Amino acid sequence: MKNSLRSLVLTALFIAITVVIQALRMPQPFTGPLVNCMLLLSALFVGPIAGILVGLITPWVASLVGILGVPALIPFIMLSNGIYVLGFYLGRKLLGKKVLGSAAGIAGGAAVKFLLLSLAVNFIVEVPPAAAKAMQLPQLFTAIAGGVLAVLAAKLIARSGRKEQF
Template sequence: MRYTKWLTRTAILLALTLVVQALGFPLYVTGPLVNMMLLLATILVGLESGLLIGALTPWIALLRGILPPPLAVMIPFIIIGNLLWVLIYHFLAKKNKYLGIGLAALSKYGVLASAVNFLVNVPPKIATVMQIPQLLTALAGGLLALSIVRAINLSDIIKEN
């Protein structure tokens, strides 16, 4: 029963994340929302849920045509960035949620910016998108996630049985 609840919640959050990607909003809308979903999965369902969604979404986005083909070379780095985003937040949030968001965002940014600067050859426009915008969208997504969790906690929407 416990696994069924975890699987159901993870599947719903994965589906919602894919819908956000499929809507085709600009980076400054989609980025914070995807980062928010990764943290919501981690906070509300568990670390494994956030990690799974963070690893699957880039591949699914590529297969569905949401992620442009020139970004395919970035998928391993996007996955690493997502996993660091989730892991670092998860472990630091116990001490300080805002520190967790800040350091997780810096880590994600560091992976993606290093990849486009030193490891992969992508068009300049894509290289730019994989740098400072990633830091900003992660920070915004983290703050959105905390706001939603606070609202959920205040409203008692999710009650464990």
């Protein structure tokens, strides 16, 4: 399989798995970390563009299945997902693929995602208090948890015979 076809197929697979996770409509403490995990796994396996693409689709799916009650937040979630993936990617690119780079990438990406969503619900988009609360600290925690899950999953996959180093 050519590299571009492989990338396309893997990206589609990550999108499909992420859509299924969202369609299950599990509580946010489960769905959030799993979706964030998929963003970073797609970036690890395919590249940052794939992670960003998955992150662009997730808020639309969340809105369609009823997880996201405020459609006006979709552009901000799309942007914050992209920044989360880029932060993770840059942390690993600049500081290495070991613990330091991964931790810095997760923390940096999660912090910027949290800040962007907090700014959006506090100053840009008028949302109910419950939605505003859900778009702040829980987003930071689910982004960090999802990042840790992604790195652990990638390590396990690498040990199972995959050739790339994560």
